[in-house]
Amino acid sequence: MSTSTTSTTSTSTAPVHRTRVVILGAAGRDFHDFNVVFRDDPTYEVVAFTATQIPDIEGRRYPPELAGSLYPQGIPIVAESELTDVVEREGVDVVVFAYSDVRHEHVMHLAERCVAAGADFRLHSARHTMVRSSRPVVAVTAVRTGVGKSQTTRYLARMLLDLGLRVVAIRHPMPYGDLAAQACQRFATYADLDRHDCTIEEREEYEPHLDAGVVVYAGVDYERILREAEQEADVILWDGGNNDLPFYVPDLHVVLADPLRPGDETAYHPGEANVRMADVVVIAKCDSARTADVEAVEASVRVLNPRATVLRADSPVTVDDPSAVEGRRVIVVEDGPTLTHGSMTYGAGVVGARAAGAAQIVDPTPYAVGSIAATYAKYPNARGVLPAMGYGAEQVRDLEATMRAAVEAGECEAVVSGTPIDLTRVLSVPAPLVRARYELREVVPGGLAAAVRSALPLPILGAHSGATSVGSAS
Structure with a gap:
């Protein structure tokens, strides 16, 4: 990384002061913010991305094919643990926070490190990073990871398909491989998942849409992705990741809140912002939560956003x-x-196993191999169940080996999978595998249908007036 604070462009011989920037990320929002805010602006110089949450991201480069003409060598990606050193060594002016599902205290502790090292700290608003579509956009986001975005997205997709509309889902980025090759990806068949070497995490998000006959786009360059998707869509369905903000300006913004984690709607970034921006807030998992917690979350949401439909x-x-x-x-x-x-x-696997009368849910921790053991060490809350970690081939092998060790020890007679994919497509399961599936069911049917009717432009609905009326999806 260069320490120069001036550079020249091909259109001018005069030196231009470039504000030096580091973007904190996790291989998703960080790349999007760079693309839409910084990539073609000669007044900024992004000297590095940092990486966290996702394994094996640091040590790579954001490639020049995506970084643009101002970055012929690309941009290095370093571990977030190096942040202070990078700020001081590179004379960084601004640090931009650009990832999700973190407590407010976590964000501010990072801000304090940057301020102490001499850099300003910035959070981009949704308004400055959302791209506007020529098609109506329905966005599904959340207050936390694991609230129920996927089931809600599937529910809305069925509703829109029943109207006779062409629906294309665009999934929040998960570019864990060759970034240049993943700039704009289209998934219409299971063969596409294999062709793009999708990880388990990617398959968990794409497969359910393919099961429903919905084409999925994802990748790195989300303006390009949107323009491609618009060519075959009447409606764009934004399928958010973590609790991140939408990448596109929504005509209808649906946010999921979780009564199993009451209080998180005001404690996590940027989930609280999503609640404040929402048109509709869906409190999910009401059948699994205490009534008092459901009511507490609803009261909290109504204080944060009195105009939202709950x-x-x-x-x-x-x-x-x-x-x-x-x-x-x-x-x-x-x-x-x-x-x-x-x-x-x-998650859903435990709920399904208990409901089906399992004699015992076996703790796989003693049989954990390699990266799975490392996951338990870093996230002790995961002990007792097996996280479907599959960000690369090594983790998939470790996942399979952990199950096999438990079976060979005589401790496991069957596997209940609460992930939304067929694990047998990516690994050999050493015991009978049973899938636990989950869907959205409105307590009072018709609320989301009414929101869709209100949000979609009348010409869209009128063009398909012969289709099934918008009602409760099933």
């Missing part, structure tokens, strides 16, 4: 084959991010 929904879990679970000792596999930075101790 709806309640259940998240019923069904198990494909309860007889394969009843009376047996089972390992439960749950969605990885829900257990890691989402801080949950269980």
Whole structure:
């Protein structure tokens, strides 16, 4: 990294002072903010990204193919632990925070480090980073990871498809491989998942849409992705990640709140901002939560955003084959991010296993191998279930080896998978596998349908007047 504070561009011979920037990220929002705010602005020089949350991101470079003409060498990506050294060594003027699902205290502790090292600290607003679409946009975001965005996105997709509309889902970025190759990806078949070498985490988000016949776009360059998706869509469905802000200006912004984690709606960035921006707040998992917690979350939401419509929904879990679970000792596999930075101790798999009468939910911690053992060390709340960590081939092997060790020890008779994908597509499961599935069910049907009717432009609805009326999705 150069320490020069001036540079020249191809259109001018005069030196231009460039404000020196570091972007704090996790291979998602950070790249988007760079693309829409900094990439083509010669008054800024982004000297580095930092990385956290996701393994094996640091040590790479944001490639010149994506970084643009001002960055012919690309931009280095370093570990967040190096932040203070980078700020001081590179004479950084501004540090931009650009990742999600972190407590407010976490954000401010980073801010204090930057201020002490001599840099300003910046949070970009949604207004300055959202791209406007030529199509109506329905955005689904949340207060925390693991609240129920995916089931809500599927519910809305079915509702829009029933109207006869062409729906394209655009998923929040998860670029864990070759960034240049992942600039703009389209998924229409399961073969596309294999062709793009998708991780388990990516498959968890894409497969359910493909099951429903919905095309998915994702990648790194989200303006390009949007323009491609608009060519085959009547409506864009933004499928948010973590509790991040939408990347596109929404016509309808639906935010999920979690009564199993009451208080988190005011404690996490940028989930609180999502609640304040929402058109509709859906309090999910009401069938699993205490009534007092549901009411507390609703009261909190109404204080944060009095204009939002507040709806309640259940998240019923069904198990494909309860007889394969009843009376047996089972390992439960749950969605990885829900257990890691989402801080949950269980998910749909545990709910399904208990409902199906499992004799025992086996703690896989003693059998953990390699990166799975490291995950338990870093996230002790995940002990007791098996996080579906699969950011790379090594983690997939470790996941399989952990299950195999428990089976060979005679402790596990079946596996209950609460992840939204078919794990047998990516690894060999050494015991009978039963999937636990979950969907959204409105407590009072029709609330989301009314919100869709209100938000979508009349020409869109009128063009498909012969289609099924907007009603409750099932």
